[in-house]
Amino acid sequence: MAATEDVAIVRLGVEDAAAGLVLSTEARWNQNEDDWRFFLSKGIVIGVRDDTRRLIATAALLPYSAGNAWISMVLVTESWRRRGIATRLVDSCLSTAKQMGLTSWLDATPAGATVYGPLGFAPTLELRRLRLENSGSSAEAASSLETCDPVAFAAHDARAMGFSRDALLSEFAGRPGSRMVKKGNAMALVRNGRTARHIAPLFADSPDEALALVQAIVRSERGPLLLDAVHSQSQFLEGLTGCGWNIERPFQRMRFGNAVTQATEPPFAVAGPEYG
Numbered sequence: 470m471a472a473t474e475d476v477a478i479v480r481l482g483v484e485d486a487a488a489g490l491v492l493s494t495e496a497r498w499n500q501n502e503d504d505w506r507f508f509l510s511k512g513i514v515i516g517v518r519d520d521t522r523r524l525i526a527t528a529a530l531l532p533y534s535a536g537n538a539w540i541s542m543v544l545v546t547e548s549w550r551r552r553g554i555a556t557r558l559v560d561s562c563l564s565t566a567k568q569m570g571l572t573s574w575l576d577a578t579p580a581g582a583t584v585y586g587p588l589g590f591a592p593t594l595e596l597r598r599l600r601l602e603n604s605g606s607s608a609e610a611a612s613s614l615e616t617c618d619p620v621a622f623a624a625h626d627a628r629a630m631g632f633s634r635d636a637l638l639s640e641f642a643g644r645p646g647s648r649m650v651k652k653g654n655a656m657a658l659v660r661n662g663r664t665a666r667h668i669a670p671l672f673a674d675s676p677d678e679a680l681a682l683v684q685a686i687v688r689s690e691r692g693p694l695l696l697d698a699v700h701s702q703s704q705f706l707e708g709l710t711g712c713g714w715n716i717e718r719p720f721q722r723m724r725f726g727n728a729v730t731q732a733t734e735p736p737f738a739v740a741g742p743e744y745g
């Protein structure tokens with residue numbers, strides 16, 4: 470096996486989507502091939518291959534608007550861990566972001582946070598990944614959900630992030646199986662994932678409204694569901710765990726450098742740790 474300083478970092482392309490999916494599946498993540506295709510076509514994805522050209526590590530930098538970018542898909546296959554590969558890949562993403570004048574953000578798993586802290590990332594929001602094993606279909610609940618106006622949805626998202634992500638939201642909404650739904654003033658996007666459907670993001674005026682929307686979605690879906698709740702929305706989190714949702718893992722949002730934009734409306738659930 471090569472020493473870490475010998476491994477070459479290469480730029481990946483859309484043809485690497487299936488190999489990327491092997492890495493995220495090994496880590497038991499929920500991303501599917503559509504997610505990889507989006508990162509590989511709209512972002513800057515770098516990786517490392519072994520002597521047989523097998524992809525063994527990745528990291529992605531996804532430029533957003535107003536001088537912001539998201540770093541994600543930081544994955545190293547198990548047999549190559551603890552040799553500094555993730556550190557080198559994230560460092561390379563940071564150099565690219567610096568050249569492009571972008572402030573980098575990411576949502577770290579506990580293992581990821583041990584890599585990013587020493588590189589200079591500072592913690593911001595805390596998130597919790599929740600999973601519900603069994604949602605149940607009911608025509609009555611489905612009829613209590615309305616279709617959401619994409620323009621209103623994008624406006625909420627821009628207030629939640631402090632910048633707009635129109636390309637990302639259009640991509641999500643255009644995927645087969647995606648739904649943009651509302652109940653009262655609460656709205657959410659539901660999309661396919663590898664092992665579970667994902668409610669992400671979710672905006673509402675109050676925890677009660679947010680919970681009522683989740684419950685209506687749960688009754689209108691089949692199979693497991695995921696969502697990434699903002700930890701400070703404690704009433705919402707308690708409501709979810711009180712009706713069968715289990716906390717799977719924490720995520721720590723982190724930022725490298727100064728904030729260049731200001732979020733004005735915290736969401737109840739984010740778009741996913743890979744997208745922010």
Ligand SMILES: CC(C)(COP(=O)(O)OP(=O)(O)OC[C@H]1O[C@@H](n2cnc3c(N)ncnc32)[C@H](O)[C@@H]1OP(=O)(O)O)[C@@H](O)C(=O)NCCC(=O)NCCS
Pocket residue numbers: 496543544545546549550551552553554555556557576577578580581582583584
């Ligand atoms: C997290 C992950 C990307 C780290 O990759 P890596 O190449 O092993 O990381 P590095 O070798 O650059 O680690 C740098 C330092 O981070 C810390 N670190 C990394 N992984 C760690 C772990 N599992 N536990 C404790 N510390 C860890 C150590 O301080 C390490 O330095 P050391 O090996 O000299 O002690 C890899 O374990 C992985 O793919 N995990 C599953 C997916 C994941 O959680 N990705 C992060 C998403 S935010």
